[in-house]
Amino acid sequence: MSQVKEPVTFEGAVCPVPVHLGDTIVLGHGSGGRLMRGLIEGLFLPELDNPVLRAGNDAGRVAVRDDVLLAISTDSHVVWPLFFPGGDIGRLAVCGTVNDVAMLGAEPLYLTASFILEEGLDTGVLHRVVQSMKRAAVEAGVEIIAGDTKVVEKGKADGLYITTAGVGRIYPGVDIGGHRAQPGDLMLLSGPIGDHGIAVLGARGELGFEAKLESDVAPLNHLVRAMLEASPGVHVLRDPTRGGVATALNEIARASGVGIVLEERAIPVRPAVQAACEMLGFDPLFVANEGKLLAAVAPEHAKATLEAMRAQPYGGNAVIIGEVTAEPLGRVLMKTVIGSHRVVDELSGELLPRIC
Amino acid sequence: MSQVKEPVTFEGAVCPVPVHLGDTIVLGHGSGGRLMRGLIEGLFLPELDNPVLRAGNDAGRVAVRDDVLLAISTDSHVVWPLFFPGGDIGRLAVCGTVNDVAMLGAEPLYLTASFILEEGLDTGVLHRVVQSMKRAAVEAGVEIIAGDTKVVEKGKADGLYITTAGVGRIYPGVDIGGHRAQPGDLMLLSGPIGDHGIAVLGARGELGFEAKLESDVAPLNHLVRAMLEASPGVHVLRDPTRGGVATALNEIARASGVGIVLEERAIPVRPAVQAACEMLGFDPLFVANEGKLLAAVAPEHAKATLEAMRAQPYGGNAVIIGEVTAEPLGRVLMKTVIGSHRVVDELSGELLPRIC
Numbered sequence A, B: 001m002s003q004v005k006e007p008v009t010f011e012g013a014v015c016p017v018p019v020h021l022g023d024t025i026v027l028g029h030g031s032g033g034r035l036m037r038g039l040i041e042g043l044f045l046p047e048l049d050n051p052v053l054r055a056g057n058d059a060g061r062v063a064v065r066d067d068v069l070l071a072i073s074t075d076s077h078v079v080w081p082l083f084f085p086g087g088d089i090g091r092l093a094v095c096g097t098v099n100d101v102a103m104l105g106a107e108p109l110y111l112t113a114s115f116i117l118e119e120g121l122d123t124g125v126l127h128r129v130v131q132s133m134k135r136a137a138v139e140a141g142v143e144i145i146a147g148d149t150k151v152v153e154k155g156k157a158d159g160l161y162i163t164t165a166g167v168g169r170i171y172p173g174v175d176i177g178g179h180r181a182q183p184g185d186l187m188l189l190s191g192p193i194g195d196h197g198i199a200v201l202g203a204r205g206e207l208g209f210e211a212k213l214e215s216d217v218a219p220l221n222h223l224v225r226a227m228l229e230a231s232p233g234v235h236v237l238r239d240p241t242r243g244g245v246a247t248a249l250n251e252i253a254r255a256s257g258v259g260i261v262l263e264e265r266a267i268p269v270r271p272a273v274q275a276a277c278e279m280l281g282f283d284p285l286f287v288a289n290e291g292k293l294l295a296a297v298a299p300e301h302a303k304a305t306l307e308a309m310r311a312q313p314y315g316g317n318a319v320i321i322g323e324v325t326a327e328p329l330g331r332v333l334m335k336t337v338i339g340s341h342r343v344v345d346e347l348s349g350e351l352l353p354r355i356c
Helices: A034-048 A089-102 A123-140 A195-203 A221-230 A244-256 A271-280 A299-310 B034-048 B089-102 B123-140 B195-203 B221-230 B244-256 B271-280 B299-310
Strands: A060-065 A068-077 A106-118 A143-152 A160-170 A186-189 A234-238 A259-263 A294-297 A319-325 A332-335 A341-343 B060-065 B068-077 B106-118 B143-152 B160-170 B186-189 B234-238 B259-263 B294-297 B319-325 B332-335 B341-343
Touching: A034 B123, A034 B143, A060 B068, A060 B106, A060 B143, A060 B160, A068 A089, A068 A106, A068 B060, A068 B106, A068 B160, A089 A106, A089 A123, A089 A160, A089 A221, A106 A123, A106 A221, A106 B060, A106 B068, A106 B160, A123 A143, A123 A160, A123 B034, A143 B034, A143 B060, A143 B160, A160 B060, A160 B068, A160 B106, A160 B143, A160 B160, A186 A299, A195 A271, A221 A234, A221 A299, A234 A244, A244 A259, A244 A294, A244 A332, A294 A299, A299 A319, B068 B089, B068 B106, B089 B106, B089 B123, B089 B160, B089 B221, B106 B123, B106 B221, B123 B143, B123 B160, B186 B299, B195 B271, B221 B234, B221 B299, B234 B244, B244 B259, B244 B294, B244 B332, B294 B299, B299 B319
Parallel strands: A068 B143, A106 A143, A143 B068, A259 A332, B106 B143, B259 B332
Antiparallel strands: A060 A068, A068 A160, A106 A160, A186 A294, A186 A319, A234 A294, A259 A319, A332 A341, B060 B068, B068 B160, B106 B160, B186 B294, B186 B319, B234 B294, B259 B319, B332 B341
């Protein structure tokens, strides 16, 4: 067996957990944190390396002609259970990819949907999921224009998995990416965090109490368009899914070579999410969201951007949660409610498997 | 539970196997034949219906601007075993999507790759698969520019599944699709059929003898480009994967509202494939290929197209296998070696599960 090549490394990076040939895959390799980054940087990137992948954004930014820039993205969805308060695997599969495309400053246009079905699945379940995909696609204004269906034997999947890919056109003149945060930028967040992760956990019956909480799963492309129409100062957009806000901000800090300082008191968390996190020992900063975005915005444009967000259905509770700094390079700090600072690391290992 | 809508039907169609809510998914729903068509036409299309999906091509033909037409496609790959003579799931995942994009007369440019990994998978296996994807991508001249990794618990996948999506630019002025076959067109085939299906079966140890046979899995985009450069007369391109040549030709006959008459003696089958099929009771016309294409070509351009194919590495054994006729509408007939005619139906039910 050949040797794994030298890992691709990023300046200012917190070390990912390295991967060695002969290691076995664990659930944490899919959780969006340092284990997954070790797999990506140690195994996938050395083989497939190219500037688009290396940029590490939620979608690839590519040209099909000099004057036509596309954002292309994909996500597999293995969430369990298939249905949860506020959503289901179908809505998630559409919104997840729509949002990844939108985070490059693109209008999502077309989706593909590929289904891996487990033998024995009830077609009524599949039908509900497909109806939900349709509703989400209509809401986002995208069309599902190609698909595929595979069936595997009973016990070789878990009901169904859906992989979507999305293609969008980047708005002319827009250049948004994880590397574009600049010291002085303000960090905006579109609403309270952790709803999706805790809602799915509740649907699994793992909370031990009835949390009146719905997943936030939603298409954010109309919110993004409103932000870009209101302001030329949006530098970075990211939806904090697996790994939560903490991991997404660490990715931005690394890619941009900046620090990010958060105000703990500014970060909105619903009481039900806070209560669940306290009971379970989770930090809401690491819990997945599926209908929220983070934006690094030039300070002189922050007010207009925030106002545009608040006028949108999925941005009504948008707030400023911190700012981009020159130091500490590649790290995220939290100014706590008592005035001290603590490091906010990215997710290490496993928090919630199969959350998306 | 809501009712399944009226199935979308196509003129001249052989009836698909209808799907009812409460039915359970069986392996045949993934095999590319009438069961799968029942699922697509009875469940997916009524919900997601749009002109691009309804065209029923291997890829969607869409515009991102009036003068920029794209072909977009996706496939999930669940082949078992992961490695087989001539290929592996990685090569298959790249070539399958490259070929679907190419079959619309497009140059594939970008791929996405999404992995569903089973907990416990050896990272060395994953590494070999990713290396193989890289080699296939280099051969095809495409870049993998976005990806995703999910991990599911042991027993909830079978090693790994890979879903790829592809985006290509349709060559200017080219209009190729399953609906464009015309009476008088000649039907071309790029080489001997059934290699992939039988090679995978051999790798499963199901042949009972040592077949010296490799899968034909290969990227066909360079072959397609050579055909289009040599001839303006290519009307339809299709790669006969699941369901084999018989199913692909039935799709073309239905979509174009034509008949297709094949010459049995003209259809190339390797002796090892023929022997395996006779032993197993298979018709090679239903066995999957992953590196072959069918083309309906205007008769005056058939010779030039065939010569261009034969000059390419994956078209060296290209032949004319039949012609497009006005009748019988939507059906495929075979002129047998003894001079009689028989109907060639599409695949019904299950032949080989998890062949791609």
